[in-house]
Amino acid sequence: MNEKSLKILEFYKIKEKLKKYANTGAGKDLIESLAPYNNIYEVKEHLKETSEALRLLVLKGAPPFEGVYDVRQGIEMAQKGFVLMPEQILKIGAILRAARRFKKYISAKEEEEHFKIIEDICSNITVLMELENKIFMSIESEERVSDKASPVLYSIRRNLQDKNTSVRDKVNSLMRSYSSYLQDNLYTMRGDRYVLPVKAENKASVPGLVHDQSSSGATLYIEPMGLVNLNNEIKELKLKEKAEIDRILAQLSSEIYGNINEVKINADIIWELDFVFAKAKFGSELNAVVPNVNDEGLVDIIEGKHPLIDRKIVVPMDMHIGRDFTCLVITGPNTGGKTVALKTIGLLHIMALSGLMIPARENSTVGFFNEIFADIGDEQSIEQNLSTFSSHMTNIVNIIKKSDEKSLVLFDELGAGTDPTEGAALAVSILENLKNRGCTIVATTHYSELKVYALKSKGVENASVEFDVETLRPTYRLMIGLPGKSNAFEISKRLGLPEFIIEDARRNITSDALRFEDLIQSLQEKRAKAENFAREAEILKNEADKIKSKYQEKADRLQNIRDKSIIESKREAKEILKQAKEEADKILKDMRELERMGYTSSARHKLEENRKKLKNKLEKTEEDLYKTRDEEGDRLESVKEGQEVFIPSLNQKVLVLSKPDAKGELQVQAGIMKITVNLRDLRACKNSPSNDKKKVKREAKLNLRSVSTSVDLRGMDSLEATYITDKYLDDAYLGGLKEVTIIHGKGTGVLRNSIADMLKHHSHVKNYRLGEYGEGGTGVTIVELK
Numbered sequence: 001m002n003e004k005s006l007k008i009l010e011f012y013k014i015k016e017k018l019k020k021y022a023n024t025g026a027g028k029d030l031i032e033s034l035a036p037y038n039n040i041y042e043v044k045e046h047l048k049e050t051s052e053a054l055r056l057l058v059l060k061g062a063p064p065f066e067g068v069y070d071v072r073q074g075i076e077m078a079q080k081g082f083v084l085m086p087e088q089i090l091k092i093g094a095i096l097r098a099a100r101r102f103k104k105y106i107s108a109k110e111e112e113e114h115f116k117i118i119e120d121i122c123s124n125i126t127v128l129m130e131l132e133n134k135i136f137m138s139i140e141s142e143e144r145v146s147d148k149a150s151p152v153l154y155s156i157r158r159n160l161q162d163k164n165t166s167v168r169d170k171v172n173s174l175m176r177s178y179s180s181y182l183q184d185n186l187y188t189m190r191g192d193r194y195v196l197p198v199k200a201e202n203k204a205s206v207p208g209l210v211h212d213q214s215s216s217g218a219t220l221y222i223e224p225m226g227l228v229n230l231n232n233e234i235k236e237l238k239l240k241e242k243a244e245i246d247r248i249l250a251q252l253s254s255e256i257y258g259n260i261n262e263v264k265i266n267a268d269i270i271w272e273l274d275f276v277f278a279k280a281k282f283g284s285e286l287n288a289v290v291p292n293v294n295d296e297g298l299v300d301i302i303e304g305k306h307p308l309i310d311r312k313i314v315v316p317m318d319m320h321i322g323r324d325f326t327c328l329v330i331t332g333p334n335t336g337g338k339t340v341a342l343k344t345i346g347l348l349h350i351m352a353l354s355g356l357m358i359p360a361r362e363n364s365t366v367g368f369f370n371e372i373f374a375d376i377g378d379e380q381s382i383e384q385n386l387s388t389f390s391s392h393m394t395n396i397v398n399i400i401k402k403s404d405e406k407s408l409v410l411f412d413e414l415g416a417g418t419d420p421t422e423g424a425a426l427a428v429s430i431l432e433n434l435k436n437r438g439c440t441i442v443a444t445t446h447y448s449e450l451k452v453y454a455l456k457s458k459g460v461e462n463a464s465v466e467f468d469v470e471t472l473r474p475t476y477r478l479m480i481g482l483p484g485k486s487n488a489f490e491i492s493k494r495l496g497l498p499e500f501i502i503e504d505a506r507r508n509i510t511s512d513a514l515r516f517e518d519l520i521q522s523l524q525e526k527r528a529k530a531e532n533f534a535r536e537a538e539i540l541k542n543e544a545d546k547i548k549s550k551y552q553e554k555a556d557r558l559q560n561i562r563d564k565s566i567i568e569s570k571r572e573a574k575e576i577l578k579q580a581k582e583e584a585d586k587i588l589k590d591m592r593e594l595e596r597m598g599y600t601s602s603a604r605h606k607l608e609e610n611r612k613k614l615k616n617k618l619e620k621t622e623e624d625l626y627k628t629r630d631e632e633g634d635r636l637e638s639v640k641e642g643q644e645v646f647i648p649s650l651n652q653k654v655l656v657l658s659k660p661d662a663k664g665e666l667q668v669q670a671g672i673m674k675i676t677v678n679l680r681d682l683r684a685c686k687n688s689p690s691n692d693k694k695k696v697k698r699e700a701k702l703n704l705r706s707v708s709t710s711v712d713l714r715g716m717d718s719l720e721a722t723y724i725t726d727k728y729l730d731d732a733y734l735g736g737l738k739e740v741t742i743i744h745g746k747g748t749g750v751l752r753n754s755i756a757d758m759l760k761h762h763s764h765v766k767n768y769r770l771g772e773y774g775e776g777g778t779g780v781t782i783v784e785l786k
Contacts, residue, residue: 001035001036001350001353001370001371001372002371002372002373002402004374004395005346005350005371005372005373005374006035006350008374008376008377009343009346009347009350009372009374009376010308010343010347011347011350011351011354013308014307014308014347014350014351014356015031015032015034017282017307018031018034018278018279018282018356019031019032019278021277021278021279021281021282021285022274022275022278023065023068023274023278024068024069024070024270024271024274025070025072026070026072026267026271026274027271027274027275027278030271030272030274030275031275031278034354034355035354036350036353036354036372037353037354037355038370040293040294040295040368042355043293043352043353043355043368044293045117046354046355047290047291047293047352047355047357048116048117048290049117049118049121049276049355050276050279050280050283050290050355050356050357051280051290051357052115052116052117052118053118053276053277053279053280054280054283054284054357054747054748055115056105056106056115056118056280057277057280057281057284057747058714058745058746058747058748059714059715060105063102063105063273063277064098064101064102064105065098065270065274065277066098067094067097067098068094068095068098068270068274069091069094070271071088071091071092071094071095071267072267073088074088074089074091074092075092075260075263075264075267078092078253078256078257078260078263079257079260079264081253081257082253083246083249083250083253084249084252084253084256085249086139086141086142086143086144086145086249087142087143089135089138089139089249089252089253089256090135090136090139090141090142092135092256092263092267093131093132093135093136093139095263095266095267095270096128096131096132096135096263096266097132097136098270099125099126099127099266099267099269099270100125100127100129100132102122102125102269102270102273103122103125103127106118106119106122118273118276121269121272121273121276122269122273124265124269125265125266125269126259126262126265126266128259128262128263128266131255131256131259134252134255135252137149138150138248138252139252145245145248145249149245149248150244150247150248152244153241153244153245153248156237156240156241156244157241159237160234160237160238160241163230163233163234163237164234166230167194167227167230167231167234168187168194170226170227170230171187171194171196171227172187174196174224174226174227175187175196178196178198178205178206178224180202181198181199181202181205181206182196182197182198182199183197183198183199183218183219184197188221190211190212190221190223191211192231192234192235192238193211193223193227193231193234193235194223194227194230194231195211195212195221195222195223196208196221196222196223196224197214197219197220197221198219198220198221198222199218199219199220200213200217200218200219200220203220203222206222206224207224207225208222208223208224208225208227208228209222209223209225209228210222210223211223279355279356279357280357282356282357283356283357283748284747284748286307286311286357286359287311287359287748287749287750288307288356288357288358288359288360288748289357289358289360289361289362289364289748289750290357291348291352291357291358291360291364291365291366292363292364292365292366293352293353293365293366293367293368294365294367294368295367295368296322296367297322297326297367297369297405297438297440298321298322298323298365298367299319299320299321299322299345299349299365299366299367299440300319300320300322300363300364300365301317301318301319301320301345301348301358301360301364301365301366302318302360302361302362302363302364303316303317303318303360303361303364304316304317304318304319304344304345304348304358304359304360304364305317305344305359305360306340306343306344306347306359307347307348307351307358307359308347309340311359315337315476315477316360317341317344317476317477317478318478318480319341319344319345319478319480320480321440321442321461322367322440324459324461325459325460325461326435326438326439326440326441326459327431327434327435327440327441327442327443327454327457327459327460327461328441328442328443328460328461328463328480329431329443329444329445329450329451329453329454329460329461329462329463330342330442330443330444330445330463330464330465330478331444331445331446331447331448331450331451331462331463331464331483332464332465337465337476337478338412338444338465339376339412339444340476341444341465341476341478342374342376342410342412342442342444343376345408345410345442346372346374346408346410348360348366349366349367349369349372349408350372352366353366353368353369362718362750363539363542363543367408367440368406369406369407369408369440370404370406370407371402371403371404371406371407371408372407372408372409372410373399373402373403373407373408373409373410374410374412375392375395375396375399375410375411375412375414376410376412377412389416389418392416396411396430399434400430400433400434403434403437403439404437404438404439405437405438405439407439407440408439408440408441408442409434409439409440409441409442409443410441410442410443411430411441411442411443411444411445412443412444413444413445413446414427414430414431414443414444414445414450415427415430415445415447416445416446420447423447424445424447424448424449424450425449427443427445427447427449427450428449428450428453431443431450431453431460432457435457435459435460451483454483455483461480461481462480462481462482462483463478463479463480463481463482463483464478464479464482464483465477465478465479466478466479543719546719547719550719550720555675634683634684635680635682635683635684636679636682636683636684638660638679639656639659639660639666639679639682640656640659641656641657641658641659642655642656643655643656644656644685645668645682645683645684645685646682646683646684646685647668647670647677647681647682647683648681648683652670653685654668654669654670654675654677655668655669656668657669657674660679663678664678664679664680665677665678665679666678666679707731707732707734707735707737709732709737709739709740709741710740710741710742710743710780711724711725711728711740711741711742711743712743713725713742713743713744713745713751713755714743714744714745716751718750718751718754721744721751721754721755722754722755722758725742725755725758726758726762728740728742729762729764729765729783729785730764732764732785733764733785733786737785738784738785739782739783739784739785740782740783740785741771741775741776741780741781741782741783742755742780742781742782742783743776743779743780744779744780744781745779746777746778746779752770752778752781755781756768756781759781759783764785764786765783765784765785765786766784766785766786767783767784768781768782768783768784769781769782770782
């Protein structure tokens, strides 16, 4: 995608904000190189990975990036066989530890939760536990190798500690002996050797080696001869210590080199995950959603917000294009928000096509475009001798050369900067040319000629940014289907222009033109309302279809579970019967043995009769066990609406909703589901109505005692959570609870907002609020029931 549009639409500012959520320099470099992807498959995959990362943040909290640094230089040096410094080795160990923890972080997933893309990323991680443990056992800090790194190093440091103790004792003894010759009763170090501060005039009284003198020359730092051998021994031990440390570092570097491919792959994966989770955190901060992406040029942004405008003041914008029209002409007065609307459309598309979530409502849709061209702002150049009009036209010429049916073209004040008549004619010609190519176009303008063009041209639609004449301020709401009015007379009147001047101006405009504009305004308002209703109906229909398919899947799953349970129960029962028969035969065999040892034939005859009775009883039990439920209850010849009947196959009572048709098919209510069954599958209920009522009442009382004071919705989508909450509030209300807690988590806020919308209109809710400190904060909603 062209860099000019990315710059004009300020995508670089989005990337700067995104970098704040990355932990490593490598992750920030990946963000710096982020740009829209070249095909729709990549866009969808990267949006999905961002969504999965956000889901993981909500379910499991922060990912294991603790202690991870950008250690590309260290890995590069290890690849070339260099001996690494302790700091570099320690940071490589941190990468290996983070990779291992990420493997565990992903594998410990919730039931029925899948994170396919992130799991695929982590599948290439190689756990190098032995190398990781060796690094952390050997390197104590960024500057020190641990005593545990090797037995030799441990021994050297113990000897060094003992020698230091000995030399300090010796120094203290010498200080007492030479105390009258010393400048201070303190020893010091010069070049890792213990020395005494001797007055210059007394240097002959303290035999030894002079290592240094003070700046004034009054003090000489002398190593007494009695310390020379001890200091030499300490020096030798320190040289041995350094040699052993160098050997340990070389060995660790060699082991890293031996696993360099795995180390590099693990590091690349950690940096990629850093980039992915930065996108998720940024999306969460914006309260953003993953949009639908299509390659048919359809755009439907619901309550989209410009991500660079303060969330407290930004006004949501609805915008759609691509179904009935591919060219949108936005008209209206200056400072009305037309340019903001244009930039919002462009920037949200660039974000989505780069795999970023966008600040909009769920079910928002963006189109996949190979190029987004933007001609926005004044690019007047003194150096190039370009006027405003010339600079715009130079840009437009470039757009016309390169745009095609896979291009989104954004024009701000098309045709401005020259004669209005010529500029309007030029603007119409440009729009018509690009429209015929199949481009998706959004243009802002002041020209009334473009309103007329949008009205009479197929595939072109008017739009405007709402302006409040009372307050003389724009509302920044984009209204598709309504052409913008200049409102010059109304604004002038509000600002105090004399009425007679305004009336004189009105007379200069023909009455037909005024009536025509008012008529068009009225028709467009009605049309816009109709389109909005149709659009909302389509969204509701899609949501209803999703709910229907979701609960149909649940019903099918429950039926499968039931069938499996029945089959398993029958299998277990058959096994029990088989064992009982075998036991009975064994008993009979034992009795025959007893008979041979002295029992009479009459006793045997009696045993045979008992065996036959036992066998018959077992066979009858088995036959009853496998008898189908179709025989339970009396068959029904007819039913009426509202009648309660029994379905053996579901083992459930249902309510008849319709009379049987010619085929005997009718609709019944089974719990929350409406299902179609045949009359021959229905049976009469055995219990009397009075008994049923008592039973229901008794069950209700049992349920009331078990109603919890809270319900946990975390992990659910908004539709399922709304249904569960609605049912829970009914139970809590019947149970007499006065206050309950709904746990929805913090996350992106989508679930919290859905629950709040439902609570506003719920019949059992008296009041509700977010939780306070100690109650769960914004992760819970406290509901007071009537």
